[in-house]
Amino acid sequence: MSAPKLGDALASAQILFDRPALEQAIVRMAGEIRAAYAEGDVPLYITVMNGGLPFAAQLAFALGERGLDLEFDYLHATRYRGQTSGSGLAWLHRPATPMHGRQVLLADDILDEGHTLLAVKQWCEDQGAADVRIAVLAEKVHDRCVEGIAADHVGVQVPDAYVFGYGMDYHEQGRNLPAIYALGD
Numbered sequence: 659m660s661a662p663k664l665g666d667a668l669a670s671a672q673i674l675f676d677r678p679a680l681e682q683a684i685v686r687m688a689g690e691i692r693a694a695y696a697e698g699d700v701p702l703y704i705t706v707m708n709g710g711l712p713f714a715a716q717l718a719f720a721l722g723e724r725g726l727d728l729e730f731d732y733l734h735a736t737r738y739r740g741q742t743s744g745s746g747l748a749w750l751h752r753p754a755t756p757m758h759g760r761q762v763l764l765a766d767d768i769l770d771e772g773h774t775l776l777a778v779k780q781w782c783e784d785q786g787a788a789d790v791r792i793a794v795l796a797e798k799v800h801d802r803c804v805e806g807i808a809a810d811h812v813g814v815q816v817p818d819a820y821v822f823g824y825g826m827d828y829h830e831q832g833r834n835l836p837a838i839y840a841l842g843d
């Protein structure tokens with residue numbers, strides 16, 4: 659079966675946040691995060707692949723501009739696998755950098771039901787991280803989020819619809835669209 663077409667999705671999608679709005683949100687987040695790391699060692703900056711990549715890159719530059727150095731690593735945990743609803747979490751890559759005693763900053767595209775970031779945060783804590791903060795570009799507004807997880811820094815809130823663009827995929831397409839869209843009916 660062929661994959662659903664990105665063009666068809668875009669034709670019925672609603673644009674929620676354009677590039678200037680998202681860039682502005684990321685600049686605001688960088689100010690907040692800079693203040694949260696006013697003292698202490700260089701944070702270990704973990705990009706949650708794949709969707710977190712564009713956001714994490716932009717946020718990292720905005721933090722660098724504010725004088726906050728970061729050590730980079732990444733992980734890949736996926737539970738959507740190109741589909742529009744989630745299932746069991748699969749770890750495809752774990753960070754190699756030792757976390758014991760470190761301040762860890764996780765950067766991901768979206769906190770939806772929270773299963774992914776709950777598992778990732780718990781794993782970082784199990785590795786001995788001293789502190790784990792979470793920055794997400796988007797937080798989905800609904801009442802299905804699992805207990806025990808919340809983002810410390812949020813760019814924008816999105817409605818309870820499947821969203822794509824700015825790192826987030828529509829059947830593995832559209833991640834490099836410079837805006838966030840809500841999928842239509």
Ligand SMILES: O=P(O)(O)OC[C@H]1O[C@H](OP(=O)(O)OP(=O)(O)O)[C@H](O)[C@@H]1O
Binds near residue numbers: 708738774
């Ligand atoms: O809050 P949740 O309901 O757990 O969903 C959020 C997670 O889902 C997406 O990843 P996905 O599984 O699509 O992997 P990908 O980033 O490789 O596309 C997204 O990047 C988050 O990591």
Ligand code: HPA
Binds near residue numbers: 709821
């Ligand atoms: O709405 C979404 N869009 C893209 N990826 C996602 N991962 C969880 N929710 C979403």
